[in-house]
Amino acid sequence: MPSHEQLGELLDPAGTVLITVECQQGVVGPAAALPQLAREARESGALANIARLVTAARARGVQIVHAVAERRPDGRGANRNARLFRAAERLPVQQLAGTDATRVAPPIEVAGQDLVVRRLHGLSPVQGTDVDALLRNLGCRTLIVTGVSANVAIPNTVFDAVNRGYTVVVPSDAVAGVPADYTAAMIRHTLALVATVATTDEVLDALRPDAPARVRRE
Incomplete structure (x- = not known):
């Protein structure tokens, strides 16, 4: 885990953006397309922690971006080149543009200054969307x-x-993610190699108004 000073330096509000990925009704809500994933997101506390982070980060001037996955009713532009995409077409809940399924799920709150980026294809909210350009225009250096x-x-x-x-x-x-032990293993053995891993409480502590002064990175 990073030290408080290291994390505080990374999370300078002027250069930090927080992104929520697919935290939408049709994915993590009560009537989600994948009930096991939705249940894990809620029962693990992940969804509640995301809501806490969004509220605190916004209060500190951190830009919030909500990345939503959706599809057109006619499926135009959507991928069909993997089992995941073809299976999604048969799910009882479809992430159709303009429906409740593509609205950000409580307890996460969307504010007027938040940016909502929607994608019709692919596996990532960054590749082939406006996210990268928006982050650069916002002066983002650190992405939560x-x-x-x-x-x-x-x-x-x-x-x-x-x-x-x-x-x-x-x-x-x-x-x-599912199963829960896979999430822990993936973070420990993969994401920790390329990202700074912390807890929600550690991030919230680093974002406190009275947190130690940041050293601005060039």
Whole structure:
């Protein structure tokens, strides 16, 4: 785990953005397409921790980005080149644009200054979307990655961000996947190699208004 000073330096609000990945009703809500994933996100406390992080980060001037996955009713532009995509087409809950399934799920709150980025294809909210350009325009240097799933979208987000030159912080108890022990192993053996792993409480502590002064990175 990083020291308080190290984490505080990384999380200078002026250069930090927090992204929530697929924290939408149709993925983590009560009537989700994948009930096991939704149950794990809620029962593990990950969803509640994401809500805490969003509220605290916003209060400190950190930009919030919500990355939502959706599809058109006719499926135009959507991938079909992997089992995951073809299986998603048969799920009882579809992430159709404009429906409740693509709205950010409680207890996470969306504020007027938040940015919501929607994608119709792929596995990552960074690749082939507006996210990278938005982060650069915002002066982002550190990206806090939260959400689901630890199986697919979260590692894709982390790798894509690192490949584009961003420093990534992953609050380990603010991401979820299935089974639960896979999430822990993936974070420990994969994401920890390329990102700074901390807990929600450690990130919240580093974002406190009275946290030690940051050393601005060039």
